[in-house]
Amino acid sequence: MADAVFSHLQPAAARRLLLSAHDVFAAKGYHAATTREIAAGAGMSPAxxxxxxxxxxxxxxQLSLLGHEACETVVSTALAQARGPAEQLRAMIGAFAAWHAANHTTARIVQYELTSLTRDNFEAVASIRRRIDAQISSVVxxxxxxxxxxxNDLPGTALAVTSLCVDVARWFPAANLNSPHDVAVLYGDLALRMVGCKD
Amino acid sequence: MADAVFSHLQPAAARRLLLSAHDVFAAKGYHAATTREIAAGAGMSPAxxxxxxxxxxxxxxQLSLLGHEACETVVSTALAQARGPAEQLRAMIGAFAAWHAANHTTARIVQYELTSLTRDNFEAVASIRRRIDAQISSVVxxxxxxxxxxxNDLPGTALAVTSLCVDVARWFPAANLNSPHDVAVLYGDLALRMVGCKD
Known part of the structure; x- marks a missing residue:
């Protein structure tokens, strides 16, 4: 599924390297990964x-940026295609949760290695995160x-709804919840319950 | 806060080593950690x-076992002290979420390095996870x-409620939600909303 996030990346060698980094980071974590094995995974020399x-x-x-940008696009698109806060929240949370299901390996790397980014890189990624959070909060x-x-607690509830979706990447797939679409349906419903939707 | 999970461990040298492993795993991940630096962190030789x-x-x-056992105790105790499904769910989820807030570094290691356990070790930890999940599911x-x-979906909703609590370890503390007690209060309420509590 990492292909979907990286498919537009050009040239092909840059894309192959990022896919290899994705696989090595997923297997052993950022700190244990070496540039030598990432290059080898893309059939290239370190040089x-x-x-x-x-x-x-x-x-x-780059992996974190592309992952966050893809996720932001999915949320913005869902928001633009729905009308009224209830249907907008259902659509956004469904799309956000489904993205974390479909792209769970990329999402895990991006989430768990946030603290491995340098300060400037972290800030660039954090600004996308704040925009996604702001879209969800504004609908609530x-x-x-x-x-x-x-x-009762707007920022706390918005954080919890977002957190629920992000954690899909950790457990997906589960025995009874193994398609991104099923996750989207359940999570859209749960988000409306969490915000006490009366519609 | 790791002290709370490991405080009963004897002898003191074993406890110091586990605390050092905790810190090294948290800083760079399991795969990049070396036994040499873990021993050094406890003021000991590798031998x-x-x-x-x-x-x-x-x-x-050992870290995963102790973390899971501590968590199971917290959930069982909350269950035993409350009466009726609504108050039991509120108490269990509040306690479970607060545990992940208070012990967020331990919880992160334990959750994110589950796949670094050998098959037998994973199975031993997974059996505790299944007992915790079963306690939550049975109250729902x-x-x-x-x-x-x-x-509408009992296993999916129980999974989502559990997942919500586990993910507290990833983001805690947040600007507006920075005490385990505040997390417990909000999350107990959100769990009741997620199960459509009518009481």
Whole structure:
């Protein structure tokens, strides 16, 4: 599934290297990964790798950026295609959860290795995270304003709804919940319950 | 906070080694950690370490076992102290979420390095996980039987409620949610919403 996130990346050698980094980071974590094995996984020499990426850190950063950008697009698209806070929240959370199911290996790397990013790289990724969070929060806020939703703690509830979706990457697939579509249906419903939707 | 999970461990040298492993695993992940630096962190030689633990795998296994056992105790205690499905679910989920807040570094290691355990070690830990899941599921089931709760997908909803709590370890603390007690209060409420509690 990593292909879906990286499929637009050009040239092909840069894409192959990022896919190899993805596999090595997933298998042993960022700190234990070496640029030598990442290059080898893409059928290249370490020297050829440096044409495309400055360092292992650069690979993690590109992977994190592409993962977050793909996720932001999915959430924005869902928001734009629905009307009214309840259907917007259902669509956004369904899409966000399904993305974490379909791309669970990429999502795990991106989430669990956030603290392995340098400060500047982390900040660039964090700004995308804040935009995704803001989109979710603003829909919850609108639902409160229109009287559709009822929550005691807006930031806490928005955080919990987001967190629920992110954690899909950790457990997916489960015995009874093994397609991104099924996750989307259940999670859209759960999010509306969490915000006390009265529609 | 790792002290709380490991405080009963004897002898003191075994406890110091496990705390050092905890810190090294948290900093760079299991695969990049070396027994040499774990021993050094406990002020010991690698040879002295082998008196207490056979390997780095053994340290991860003990850490995972103690973490899961502590968590199971917290959930069982909460269940035993409350009456009726709604109050039992609120208490269990509050305690489970608060544990992941208070012990977030231990919980992160234990969750994210599950796949680094050998098959037998994983199975021993997985059996504790299944017992915790079963306790949560059985309360949701009782709430459905008494008509207190209403859910469309029992295993999916129980999984989501558990997942919500586990993911606290990833983000805790947050700006507006920075004490385990506040997490417990919000999450107990959210769990009741997720199961459609009508009480």
């Amino acid at each position: 050829a790798m440096y044409i495309h990426y400055r360092s292992k850190q650069d690979l993690l950063f 806020e609108r639902g409160l304003a229109t009287g559709s939703f009822e929550v | 002295a370490m082998y008196i207490h633990y056979r390997s780095k795998q053994d340290l991860l296994f 089931e009782r709430g459905l039987a008494t008509g207190s709760f209403e859910v």
